[in-house]
Amino acid sequence: MTPICERIRQISEHIAAVAQRAGREPGLVRLMAVSKTVPPELVRAAMDCGQTLFGENYLQEAQEKIPRLGHGASWHFIGHLQSNKCRDIAALFDTVESVDRLKPARRLDEAAAALGRGLNILVQVNIGEEPQKAGVMPQETGMLLEAIRSACPHLHCLGLMALPPHFDDPEASRPYFRMLREMGKEYAQRELFSNNQQVELSMGMSGDYEAAIEEGATIVRVGTAIFGARPPKGAER
Numbered sequence: 001m002t003p004i005c006e007r008i009r010q011i012s013e014h015i016a017a018v019a020q021r022a023g024r025e026p027g028l029v030r031l032m033a034v035s036k037t038v039p040p041e042l043v044r045a046a047m048d049c050g051q052t053l054f055g056e057n058y059l060q061e062a063q064e065k066i067p068r069l070g071h072g073a074s075w076h077f078i079g080h081l082q083s084n085k086c087r088d089i090a091a092l093f094d095t096v097e098s099v100d101r102l103k104p105a106r107r108l109d110e111a112a113a114a115l116g117r118g119l120n121i122l123v124q125v126n127i128g129e130e131p132q133k134a135g136v137m138p139q140e141t142g143m144l145l146e147a148i149r150s151a152c153p154h155l156h157c158l159g160l161m162a163l164p165p166h167f168d169d170p171e172a173s174r175p176y177f178r179m180l181r182e183m184g185k186e187y188a189q190r191e192l193f194s195n196n197q198q199v200e201l202s203m204g205m206s207g208d209y210e211a212a213i214e215e216g217a218t219i220v221r222v223g224t225a226i227f228g229a230r231p232p233k234g235a236e237r
């Protein structure tokens with residue numbers, strides 16, 4: 001077994017164990033392999049050992065990788081969303097997790113309409129209300145969900161995504177995960193998602209995914225723990 005395979009297997013088992021311990025259905029927590037800056041050969045190695053969900057942050061990088069790797073996997077866009085890139089993003093990805101404004105949502109909707117299909121999205125919430133960070137502010141999230149629902153018929157909004165403020169202690173992320181879960185619950189009651197019985201919560205990364213699962217994550221986004229450390233920022237594209 002390759003080292004990547006071994007790590008995916010260990011993390012998957014750990015995810016299932018944490019879910020079980022928290023009284024949750026293990027099948028409802030999916031592992032996303034975050035493959036930004038990871039060369040295609042290593043992504044292929046992950047696919048070969050059964051990994052089917054991947055996340056990419058950069059359109060240009062994804063345009064080089066995804067067509068080569070084929071569509072045997074599900075690709076989620078998790079990077080900063082620029083309106084002028086929405087058409088290409090909609091063509092390449094099956095889910096966009098980083099929708100945080102109406103303008104790019106409209107662009108994604110137009111692109112999906114032109115492609116003659118629907119597009120899954122999550123709304124990214126700036127759960128720590130950090131000025132420099134992407135995501136809609138918590139108090140504006142309900143309004144954005146309502147606007148998307150009425151203006152973007154080709155978008156299927158499946159849930160919420162968040163990146164809590166970075167702390168060294170994973171327990172420090174827990175209150176933010178809990179907040180996102182409560183928001184999901186409230187908006188499901190208001191029927192703002194496509195499927196209000198099963199709301200997606202994309203939260204938790206290599207350092208804090210256990211706490212995220214305990215607080216209700218349905219997708220954990222894990223990069224470093226699978227593929228190893230990335231080149232420092234600036235060295236990457």
Ligand SMILES: *Cc1c(COP(=O)(O)O)cnc(C)c1O
Binds near residue numbers: 205223
């Ligand atoms: C890079 C990235 C991740 C993965 O982070 P790791 O700490 O390497 O697991 C998860 N989510 C988003 C949005 C990212 O950009």
